[in-house]
Amino acid sequence: MPSTLHKAPLAQAALAALLALHAAGACAAEQVVKIGVSGPLSGANAFAGKDNENGVRLAVEELNAQKLQVGGNTIRFELQSEDDAGDPKQGVTVAQKFADAKVKFVLGPYNSGVAIPASRVYNDNGILMSTVGTNPKITQAGYPTVFRIVASDTQVGGSVAAYAAKELKVKNIGVIDDRGAFGQGVAMEFKRQAQANGIRIAGHEYTNDKATDFAAILTTLKARRVDAVFFGGYAPQAAPMARQMKALGLNVPLLGGDTLCSPEMAKLGGAAVGENVRCAQAGAIVAKQPGGQAFIDAYKARFKRDPDVYAPSFYDQTKFIAQAMKTANSLDAAKVGAAMHAISYQGVVGTYGYDPKGNLKKTTVTVYTFKNGALTPLASY
Incomplete structure (x- = not known):
């Protein structure tokens, strides 16, 4: 029969092993x-x-x-x-x-x-x-x-086109895009749906996502008497575009997609970015x-x-x-x-749910403008 003197060390060793095993399991x-x-x-x-x-x-x-x-x-x-x-x-x-x-x-x-x-x-x-x-x-x-x-561009472009036709009563619009996958895509969708809403496309001009000077293309659109400009591109180009429109006396709304719905627009554009800018962003307010x-x-x-x-x-x-x-x-x-x-x-x-291709089944698109430098909602579609 084992001596009781050996029981305590054996029990302690067993307990130590159990604790080590528990610690490993926890990790x-x-x-x-x-x-x-x-x-x-x-x-x-x-x-x-x-x-x-x-x-x-x-x-x-x-x-x-x-x-x-x-x-x-x-x-x-x-x-x-x-x-x-x-x-x-x-x-x-x-x-x-x-x-x-x-x-x-x-x-x-x-x-x-x-x-x-x-x-x-x-x-x-x-x-x-x-x-x-x-x-x-x-x-x-x-x-x-x-x-x-x-x-998607289809949803955003359609919402801006509907807003331009129904709320702004635009009849003659100029389109500019930066030739990028986003800018070109949203511009083409806007054109397609603007025409379906009875808006005439007075001209389609092109730039790039590094440009800072838009005077030539804006002058061309001004000569065609556009009553709005749609830009497919990003805020770093849209903000100076708004400033140059103002400098040229092209005092018409600048429209765009979600990339214009950014505080960066107001930051870069200053006083030239206000209620003249209208943009559409996915989602509710x-x-x-x-x-x-x-x-x-x-x-x-x-x-x-x-x-x-x-x-x-x-x-x-x-x-x-x-x-x-x-x-x-x-x-x-x-x-x-x-x-x-x-x-x-x-x-x-809002509520997220996806179709088999990974697109949102349903999404609200909200049109915004800028008031005192802050993004302000106007209408949802």
Whole structure:
């Protein structure tokens, strides 16, 4: 019979082993999920890229505080943000970098021209991509894990055209685009639907996303007596365009898509950006939505600035991905994507639900202007 002198050390050793095993189990119970963000963190649109990243970061921090359980593990999200510089080649490089790092969920890209080629890389590597790129080509491939989290060019262009015809009574309009995937796409949709609303296209001029001098094309449109100008492009070009319109005495509304609905327009355009600018942005008015003001307050408290155009959408989609993980009880991107096609999510911008190609089934588009430098809603469609 063993001596009782040996029992205590044996019991202590067993207890130590049990505690070590428990500690190892506790460590194994936490699972890291990488969330990638691809956007322009340098260049003229860096303000938008950082805003998008902030929206994801806020969602990630809130989700981590909730200690979500998926597949029996506690999930901890880690943000990995990469600069695609708004350049298609760089966007593809970023996509491959995420694939190599085993990132399975990516928010972005911001630019349609980046999202179109990058989407193939993400699809081929089993990565779920959520973009605000509005060009219809992004979802035409029908990749099952590619989602457009805002209205498409078709929806935005149609809303601006309807507003121009019904509210502004525009009869003769000039169109300018920057020849990029977004700018050209939204301009073509606007033209098509403007003509359907009885508006005459007086001329279609072209520029690029690095231009700063628009005097020649604006002078051409002024000579054609346009009563409005539609610009397909981004705020860093639209703001100086508004200043130059004013300087040339072309005192007509400057219309555009969601990229003009940015505080950057007022910042860069100064007094030349006011009620003369009308832009359309996907989603309802955030401050008037359930949870919308709470999001704005949380964003300002965290980042010491107001959210820009897409921070709420990126925030919502990150939360939707987390909900889909719980619904699927899986971290597999294909299963999470399938869940997102099957369920809906109420976010701060509105309700998210996707058709088989990854487009929103239903979305409100709101037309805005600027008053005293602040974005002000006019009408929703």
